[in-house]
Amino acid sequence: MPLEPNEDFAAQVLAASRAQRGVNCAGAEVAASDIRAACLAADKADPFGVRLAGARITGPLDLRAFTISVALRFQDCDFTDPVNVEGARLHDLAITTDLRKGSRNELPGLIALGAEIAHNLVLSGMVIRGETRAGGSGNRSAGVWLTGAEIGGNLLAVGTQILPATGRAIHADRMRIAGNIRIEDVRATGEIRLPAMHLAGSLGLIGVELLPQDGRALDLNEAVIGNSLFLMNAPHTLARCRLRGRIEMSHTTIHGQMLIRGADLSAPPTGRGGQFYTVESTGGRTFLLGPRLSVQGSLVMEGDTVVRGGLLMPGARLHGGVRLAGAVWNEGDLALDLKQTIVEGDLHAPGLSVEGTVRLDNARIEGPLTMEYATVAKPLDRRGVSAVGLKVAGDVQCRGLAASTPSDWSTSSVPLSTAGCAPMAPPWCSAPGPSTHRLRGAPRSKPDSPTSEGASTLAGGSSRERPTSRARPRPISPMIRSMTGPATPSSAVSPTSGSRLVRPGAKRSGTPAPASPGCRACGLMTRVPGSTWPQCSVRPATATVRKLC
Template sequence: MLIYDELTAAERALWDAFPDGGRVDLRTGVPEEDDPATGAEWGAGRTVRAEVVAALLLGGGPARAGGVAALRLAGARITGALDLAGAEISHLLELTGCHLEDAVSLQAASTRSVRITGSRLPGVDAGLAHVEGHLSLKRSVVEPGFLSLINARISGELLLNGARISTSEPWAVFAGGLAMGGGVFCRDGFVTRGGVRLPGAQLGGGLFLRGAQLDNPDGEALIADNATTPVIDLSGGFHARGTVRLRGARVSDLLTFDGATLDGTGTALFGVGMQVGTFDLGLAAKPAGTVDLQGAAVTALHDRAGSWPEEVRLDGFVYGSLHSEATPERENVTRRLAWLRRNPGYAPQPYEQLAACYRQAGHDDDARRVLLAKQRHRRTTLNAPGRVWGRLLDATVGYGYRPWLAALWMGALCLLGGLVFSAGSPVQTKDGEGAPFNALVYTVDLLFPVGDFGQRGAWHWTDATQWFAYLLVAVGWLLTTAVVAGVSRTLNRN
C-alpha cells in the first residue's frame, strides 16, 4: 500500500492533481533534454513509479466532490511495469512525452480513453481490452516491442498517426478480431518494422494508412483478411515492403492505392475473393510482384497503365465498370487486351468479363474485339488440327465476330472466277439444254452449295479450268461451313 509521505515530489504532484484531472508537466522546455529517447537518464525529479500510476487509476487516490478525476502526466520517466490487466478503469489515462521502461499491459481491461502520445515505450498489450473512448499512440515510439489489440473493442478511434513501432519479430501490430466504432488512423509518418495484422477486424470508421511505411520484406506487410470496413486508404506515398493481403475483405466504399508503392517481391497484392465498392489501383510505380485478384468483385475499377505488374491473376475477377487515364478508345481496348494476357495461361472468364463490361457500356464493337482476342488466345491451347480450323475461322469470318470477311472472300472469288471462266470455252453437258453460259453466274453457282442457278450442271470444261472449278466448289463448302460455325457461335453466345 502506498503512503503519501513516502511519495517523491513528482509523485505527490501527480497524486494531488489527479482528483481534478490536472496535468503534471515535468518537462524542462529544452527539446534535447525532453526527448523521451533520453528518458533513461532523467533523474529522480522526473521519475514516477508505475505502481503510483496504477494505484490512482484503480481508485486508490483521493476523491474530490465536483471534480472529474483523470491522470495527465507529461515528461516523466515511468519505472516498473504498468500492469493494468483485467482492471476496471473509470478514468482517463494521458501520458505525453514520457519514457516508460516496461511495456504497458491493458490485457482484458475495461477503460476510458488512453492517450500515450509522443512517448517511448517497449510495447502495449491491449488484447481483449474494452476501451470506451479513444486509444492513441500518436507520435510515440514502441521499440523494441509490438502493439497487441487482439479481439479488443474500441468505441472511438485508434490513433497511430506519426507512431513508429519496431520489432525483431515478424509482426509489429497484432489486431486480429479488432472491433472499432471509429476509424483506425495510421498516417503522418506512421512506420513499422514488422507487419500489421488485422484479420477479421471490423473497422466501422475505416482504415487510413495514407503515407505509412510498412516494412516486412520476408512476409506480409499488411494482412486484413476478411476485414469489414467502409474504406481502406493506402494512398499518398504508402509504401509496403512485403505483401499486402486482403483476402476476402469487405470494403463497402473505397479501396485506394493512389500514389502507393508495393514492393512485395513474390506477391505484391493478394486480393483473392475481396469485395470492394470503388477499387483505385493508381500506383506510383509498377509492382515488383504479382497482383492476385482471383474471385474478387468490385463495382468500379480505376487504374493506370503502369499499375500492373508482369503477372496479374484475373480468373474470376468481376467488375462493373472500368476507368483509366484518358486514351483513345481503340488504344484503351488494346491496352486492356494486353492486361488480360498478363494472366498466366488461358482462362476464358477474364475475356468474357471485359466483353460484358464493354457491352454494358454500349461499346459493342469493343466487346467483339475482346471476344475475338479470346478465341485467338484459346487457339494457342489446341492441337494442330484445331489450330488449323481456328485459323480458317479467323481468316474467313473472324470466329463469327467479323462476318463481313466472308462477303469479301466471296466477292474476290466471284471476280477471280468470272475472269478465269470468261477467258475459256466451256462445253455444254447436254446439247440444246440449259441457260446460256454466264461466267459470273457460273462462279456463284460453284461457290454457293445451297441453291442452283442452272449453270453448274449445264456446263463443264475439258482442260485444266475444270480443276479450278473443283477448287471453287471446295472453297465454297469451306467458306459456308466456316460462316455457319462462326455465326452459330455468336448467336449461341448472345
C-alpha cells in the first residue's frame, strides 16, 4: 500500500498489516520514532506482520526490551543509525535488499545482544558499514552484535557486505541457534566471531570473502555444531570461497562432516591472527588451528582447494576418516599437523601437493594410510614426513610418493616407488634420535659377501661402496615399521675388517652368534669388536640394530 504523507504513519502500518500487505514508502523519509510507535501497537496487527519497504529511516531505531509477537520486516530500506533490539523478544526479524534492482541499501549496524527471536534472523543484501560498541565492551566494536542471542530458526546472510573500519564483522559469543547458519556471497573486512556457539544445524560459508584486517577470519573455539560445516564455492555463481585470515577451532565439536571444496585459503603473516587467550601454535604461519577438534563425520578437502598456511590439528578425533586433495603450501614450516590424532577410518591423500612438513607423530589410524603420488617439498628441518610412533591398522600405500629435496642437496626429487636402498644418495629416509626404521624389500647380502661393501647410508648422508652383483637392490616396499633402539655414536659403530655376520635376532651375550644370511631389513649386519650388539652395516653412523637385527 502506498504511504499517505498526511495520515498517521502507525495507523497506516497497522491497517496494511490487517490487509496482509506492507507499506511502500517509495524513498520517503520516515522517523524511527514513528516505527517505534507502530511496534508498540503491534498487538493490534495481523499475524502477517509489520512490513515496510523503500523507506529512509532517520534516527536510531530503539526497540530494546520490546516484545513483538508478529514478524518485523524491512525491505529495501536505508537506515541512518543502527537498529537496537537488545534484550527484545521478537517473532521474526528481516532486514533485506532485493539485489535484482542493482543497488544495495545501508544499515550502520545491528545490536541484538541477548535477543530472543522465535524464528529467523535475515540480513541479506545489505551493506553494513558502521560499527558500534555494545555489551559493556569499551575496546571492541562490531558491525553486528549477537552475543548471547537465541534464534529459534535460521540465521541467513546472502549477498551481504559487512565492512567495519577497524572492528569485527560479527560478534556472537555464546549464541544459540536451533536451525542453520547460511552465509553466502558475503564479503567481510572483519572477524566473524562465534566462540562457544551452540548450533543445532549446519554452518555454511559458501562463496564468502573474508578479509580481516587483524588476521583473524573465523573464531569457532569451543563451538558445538549439530550437523556439518561447509567451506565451499557457491553452487550457482561458482564464486570461490576466499579467506585471508586464520581460523581457530580449538575444542570444537562437529557432529556431521567438515567439507572444504573449491576454496582459496591463505593464512595471515607469521605471528598474526591469534587470540590473546589461545595457546600459540607450533607453526609460524597457521591457517587452521584446531587442537582437540572433534569431527563425528569425515573431514574432506577436495576440488582445486589451495591452502597457503598450516593445517594444525594436534590431538584431534576424526571419527569418519580424512580425505585430502588439492594443495597445502607452507614452505619451511608445518603444513599438516596430525600429531596424537585419532582417525577412526582411513587417511586418504592421493595426489596431495604439500610444501612443508607432514607430522603424524604418535597418531593412530584405524584404517589404511594412502599417500599415492603425493608430493612433499620444502619441509621444515629437512623432514618431509615425521611419523614417530604412528600406528596404522590397515595398509600403508605410498606408491609414487615423491619427496622434493632442498636446494642444497644434490638431487631434486626421489620417487619412493622406484628407489632402492643401495643407490640412494642423498638419503630420503632418516631416523633421528633413538629410532630405527624397517624397510621391507631392502637388498640382502649372501653370507660370504664382504661386509665392507655396504650400501649408502640412509641417515648420515655419506656415500659408501654399492653392493656387488650378488646383492642386487630391489625396490623398497612402502611398508615402513618403526622400531626403537639406543643411539650409538658413529665412532663406536664403524665396521672393521674383522667384523663378523651374526644371526638375526641373536640375544645379547658376550659370545658372538654364528654367521647367518644377514639382517632382513638391510641385508648386512656386522659385529663391532668390543661390542656385544650387532651393528647395521648399511647405517653405521646412526643407530644400533637391536630388536630389528
